[in-house]
Amino acid sequence: MWHKNLIVKLLLAFTFVYLFVMFVFLGVVLDELMIKLLPKDAANEDLFNLYSNFIEASVKEVDMRFLLRSFELDLLDMLGYGINFQTDIDAHEPIEAALDYIFIAERGFKTSNKDSDFSGQDIIDIRNRNLVNVSSNKLKQLTQATIMFCLEGKDLNSRQIFRRLQK
Numbered sequence: 001m002w003h004k005n006l007i008v009k010l011l012l013a014f015t016f017v018y019l020f021v022m023f024v025f026l027g028v029v030l031d032e033l034m035i036k037l038l039p040k041d042a043a044n045e046d047l048f049n050l051y052s053n054f055i056e057a058s059v060k061e062v063d064m065r066f067l068l069r070s071f072e073l074d075l076l077d078m079l080g081y082g083i084n085f086q087t088d089i090d091a092h093e094p095i096e097a098a099l100d101y102i103f104i105a106e107r108g109f110k111t112s113n114k115d116s117d118f119s120g121q122d123i124i125d126i127r128n129r130n131l132v133n134v135s136s137n138k139l140k141q142l143t144q145a146t147i148m149f150c151l152e153g154k155d156l157n158s159r160q161i162f163r164r165l166q167k
Helices: 002-037 045-060 065-078 121-129 135-152 157-166
Strands: 100-104 109-112
Touching: 002 045, 002 065, 002 100, 002 109, 002 135, 045 065, 100 121, 100 135
Parallel strands: none
Antiparallel strands: 100 109
16 A cells, blocks of 8 residues: 555656756746847836746646747737738738648748648637647747747757757
8 A cells, every 4th residue: 555655656746846847948948038039138017927927827737838839929929020810921811711821930821722831720729829729739830930030040059958858
């Protein structure tokens, strides 16, 4: 009986340590992202509130993927790098749920008949921040492509370190 209690306690401790490490890592990534995207010594109460709300919500959230993507999208909007989720970049027509689109980081979404990245419904869901309805991999590709463009092709050092640690 005491073996089962020990195993449960060890699993809980391991889970807590894992979540703590992930929480710290996300903080480092977000700090580096804001340092690289913001002008030096920029003071902005909205950005502080966005970051503060993210930290507060992350304490309650186990699956951080959607919370992180929402933060990244809101940060890009606040900094003027927001993605156009309203209209197609070529036809300037509203995004339609039934159509498929490809994403071009520096421009936005373009209607596509083949090799589409996103359905129109995906784009509408992202625009409305209904992120749980969209593949987490698609969201990650979207935010990382946009962030990479904003950083002029440079990756975040913290992400490179994390990738090495995962190998």
